[in-house]
Every structure is written in structure tokens, then in C-alpha cells.
Amino acid sequence: MSFDRKIKIAPSILSADFANFGAEIRAIEAEGADWVHVDVMDGHFVPNLTFGPMAVKAFRPHVKTVMDVHLMIAPVDPYIDAYADAGADVLTAHIEAGPHIHRTLQAIRGAGMKAGVALNPGTPAEAVAHLLDLTDLICVMTVNPGFGGQKFIDMTAKIARLREMIGDRPVHIEIDGGVDPKTAPLVAQAGADVLVAGSAVFRGGSVDNPGVYGQNIREIRAAAEGVWA
Numbered sequence: 001m002s003f004d005r006k007i008k009i010a011p012s013i014l015s016a017d018f019a020n021f022g023a024e025i026r027a028i029e030a031e032g033a034d035w036v037h038v039d040v041m042d043g044h045f046v047p048n049l050t051f052g053p054m055a056v057k058a059f060r061p062h063v064k065t066v067m068d069v070h071l072m073i074a075p076v077d078p079y080i081d082a083y084a085d086a087g088a089d090v091l092t093a094h095i096e097a098g099p100h101i102h103r104t105l106q107a108i109r110g111a112g113m114k115a116g117v118a119l120n121p122g123t124p125a126e127a128v129a130h131l132l133d134l135t136d137l138i139c140v141m142t143v144n145p146g147f148g149g150q151k152f153i154d155m156t157a158k159i160a161r162l163r164e165m166i167g168d169r170p171v172h173i174e175i176d177g178g179v180d181p182k183t184a185p186l187v188a189q190a191g192a193d194v195l196v197a198g199s200a201v202f203r204g205g206s207v208d209n210p211g212v213y214g215q216n217i218r219e220i221r222a223a224a225e226g227v228w229a
């Protein structure tokens with residue numbers, strides 16, 4: 001997995017057909033997804049429950065791009081090896097999930113994965129000031145985590161501040177929540193390069209009609225890249 005700051009669209013399979021994950025993943029990749037975003041929720045850190053490492057391991061053979069696993073769980077550390085074994089490329093933990101995020105990021109890298117740190121809307125950019133050399137990705141939540149399809153919360157000032165703090169380090173800024181063709185330009189202009197989108201990618205399509213996924217992905221990408229035109 002090499003580093004670049006081009007816009008990457010990462011559909012969240014939280015909005016996919018839960019009875020058909022393999023086909024859904026193959027469809028979004030065939031239709032232009034750059035990464036596949038996998039939302040793990042524990043019904044404790046967030047008020048919703050999705051799937052765990054066994055399911056994520058079953059997704060792995062279908063993912064040919066980058067498997068980007070967003071943990072919305074607490075605690076994180078006891079499960080790091082299980083997600084490494086499941087084949088996560090990027091493993092992201094929330095800074096709010098426990099007191100020892102520094103140790104968690106070291107452990108994620110130690111297990112051979114790229115380490116991500118996610119920030120809830122109420123957490124300031126400065127919370128990662130001492131983590132910048134331990135992280136490969138900062139995920140800025142633009143909704144309160146737990147559910148797809150929520151309204152975008154404007155975090156552009158936080159994104160711009162993070163881009164400034166990151167300087168020339170090879171750290172991605174990922175945006176998660178409410179990304180669509182209207183909000184994508186705002187976050188791209190502020191400095192984001194990985195755009196997670198669940199409902200805006202899967203809306204209107206299906207594995208039998210995957211062209212809609214492609215159209216949705218192209219619209220988000222064009223809107224985001226348009227800011228540089």
C-alpha cells in the first residue's frame with residue numbers, strides 16, 4: 001500500500017446488503033472504489049452492532065484494493081491481533097475509546113497494519129498532536145459514529161488544522177459520515193484525501209444494477225476533484 005494524496009473514494013459496506021457482502025464488495029471495486037471501508041461496531045462504544053473479526057476475515061478474499069477497518073469498539077487492544085489475522089490493511093481506533101491510544105497505535109503497527117486514529121466531532125485536532133509520527137491516517141468523523149445515513153457535520157476547520165499539523169508527513173486525512181457530491185468539495189478543499197461514503201454510494205443501486213454504484217462514485221470523485229480544476 002503506497003502513499004499518495006490523490007482523492008480516494010472508500011465506500012462503506014455499512015450501506016451494503018448484509019446478506020451479500022462478497023458480491024457487494026466485488027461490485028463496488030469493479031465500479032471504481034479505491035478502498036473498501038468496513039465499520040465494526042460493538043453496541044458499547046457506539047449504540048449499534050455490526051460484525052467482528054470472523055466476518056471481516058470472510059470479506060478479505062473479495063477485497064482486491066485496500067481493506068480499511070474502522071473500529072468503533074472499546075476496548076481495542078485485545079482485538080488487534082484478530083484484525084491483523086483477518087487481513088485488515090488499515091486498522092483505525094477511536095481516540096475516545098480508551099486512555100492508551102499511543103500504545104494502541106504502536107500495537108497496530110507492530111501487528112503489521114497501517115495505524116489510523118479516529119476523532120469524534122467533539123474531539124479537537126490538537127488531541128492527535130503527539131501521535132502524528134505514530135499514525136498513517138487520521139479519520140475525521142463528520143457524524144457521531146454508529147449509523148449510516150446521518151447528516152454531515154461541518155468539520156472543515158478541524159480538517160484544515162490537521163493538514164497544517166501533519167505538514168509533509170505521509171498521513172492520510174479520511175472523512176467519514178455524510179459525504180456526498182455536495183459535501184465532498186468542502187472536505188477535499190480543507191485537505192482530506194480519503195472520502196468514506198456509505199449511503200451516497202449504495203443509494204439506488206444493487207449487485208444486479210451496479211452501474212448506479214459507479215455513477216455515484218464518479219459523482220463524488222468529480223465533485224471532490226473539481227475544487228482543484
Ligand SMILES: O=C(CO)[C@H](O)[C@H](O)COP(=O)(O)O
Pocket residue numbers: 012014015037039070072143144145146147148149150176177178179196197198199200
Ligand atoms: O463510520 C460510520 C458510521 O459511524 C460510517 O462509515 C459512515 O456513517 C458512512 O455512512 P454514510 O456515508 O451513510 O454517512
Ligand SMILES: [Fe+2]
Pocket residue numbers: 012037038039070176196
Ligand atoms: Fe466508518
